[in-house]
Amino acid sequence: MNTRKIINEDNINQLLEEAKKASKDKVETIINKAKDCFGLTFKEAAVLLQIEDEEVLNSMFETAKYIKEKIYGNRIVVFAPLYTSNECTNNCLYCGFRAANKELHRKTLNRDEVIDEAKAIENQGHKRILLVCGEDEKKTDAEHIVDSVKAIYDNTDIRRINVNSAPMTVEDFKKLKKVGIGTYQIFQETYHRDTYKVMHPIGSKSNYDWRLTALDRAFEAGIDDLGIGVLLGLYDYKFDVLATLIHSNYLDNQYNVGPHTISIPRLRPALNSAIKEVPYPVSDKDLRKIVAVYRLAVPYTGIILSTRESAKLRDELLELGVSQISAGSKTSPGGYEEDDREATQFETNDERSVDQMLRVVAKQGHLPSFCTACYRANRTGKAFMELAKDAHIHEFCHPNAILTFKEYLLDYATAETKEDGEKLLEREINKIDDKKIKEETVERLKKIEDGERDLYF
DSSP: OOHHHHSOHHHHHHHHHHHTTOOHHHHHHHHHHHTTSSOOOHHHHHHHHTOOOHHHHHHHHHHHHHHHHHHHTTEEEEEEEEEEEOOOSOOOTTOTTOTTOTTSOOOBOOHHHHHHHHHHHHTTTOOEEEEEEOOOTTTSSHHHHHHHHHHHHHHSOOOEEEEEOOOOOHHHHHHHHHHTOOOEEOOOBOSOHHHHHHHOOSSGGGOHHHHHTHHHHHHHTTOOOEEEEBOBTSSOHHHHHHHHHHHHHHHHHHHSOOOSEEEOOBOOOOTTOSOSSOSSOOOHHHHHHHHHHHHHHSTTSEEEEOTTSOHHHHHHHTTTTOOEEEOSOOOSTTTTTSOOGGGOSSOOSOOOOHHHHHHHHHHTTOEEEOOOHHHHTTOOHHHHHHHHHTTOHHHHHHHHHHHHHHHHHHHTOOHHHHHHHHHHHHHHHHTOOOHHHHHHHHHHHHHHHTTOOOOOO
16 A cells, blocks of 8 residues: 555645635635535645634634534533553653653553443543553553453443554454444544654654554454544644545545544643654644634544643633543543552643533533444444434434433532533423434433433434
8 A cells, every 4th residue: 555645745735835825715615615514625625724814714613613513413422531551662752651751650450450440430420431552562452452341341331432552453453343342543643754753763653654554454354433633733733634634535435434533632741751842833723723624624523622622722612613522531541540640641731520521511502422322323434424424413413412411410410510411401302303202312311310221312
């Protein structure tokens, strides 16, 4: 496979340079076109990435909000990461886990510790986990991940585990598929080859092509639900965002399945990081633009926002097209049981509890969702893409979000959150247009109040 044909740097640079010449009328035409929810061309996305005019940016932000609500409604999916290990043989310059960091408290969780962490996350109210680990083949190989996933499924009420891990062979990906993971997530970090080489000097991660083609091997192994992203700040965000869209389009053309999610992490301080200043700073204004461009260009994808960002900015970005957030996160192995700041991958910024976060989400008029139904109802891959691209996924996800949020309110919510949440649910039930689904949702809510759990469409 010629990966330089997938990510053609000269073409990306040319598109961005030509985009600078676009007139205001041209930009407005592109934004209006995006309202059809069929996405944008690379050329059009490049034009939007060059926007600096506040009036035009605000127009794009309004369009992003419109598209998000048309495709996904007002739902915000909530999850938490579970780090099983911070042992790593790579030396990524920006990461606290890098091999050269001798001050990091290294640890790989055993089976019982993984279960304890999952239970701690479950006790926050979560139902889905993103399992993350350092890249050490002797400590965190496919068997480690499979054993961890199986232990969580067998001993907790966590209903879906997504995985962020090192690239694997097809045979190892098949093991992840067999154990029942949800989304397989991998970040290229930066698509700019020279920068990638500098940032990843040693270890298996230094192989750009092996990482770029990981999703191809995952598809070959039968995993059809995938997440991508870059670490914003390593290189010019305009280049990396456009490259992410190109990679997304490649996957869609090759497999008829684009990325289920695109993540938008910004570079954050890390213990003994080799980078003292962000090489290519990404401002809050830039991040708002990035969210909007992704939403307009690939309307079907979920946009993930982590606790790297401040509480204030996270609250703002919920209005611009973000559809998934982490909450109550810890970025060290064992962090939910014992928060060791000397074992973290990077510093988090939003320290609010899950309950505090959900109260804000609800007060903003969004519907928190702990739903994991699509993974278990075989609405993944092509099936999910067809529903999302035609704006029909909302028909399943909206009632499922209502049911899972009801569970949270009954089992975990504080009195204040419960009061606000019940008012929100009443409004959301009345939004269901299909009479039969509405009646069934109300009936299932009664069953949940009577003690039943995990009901879904």
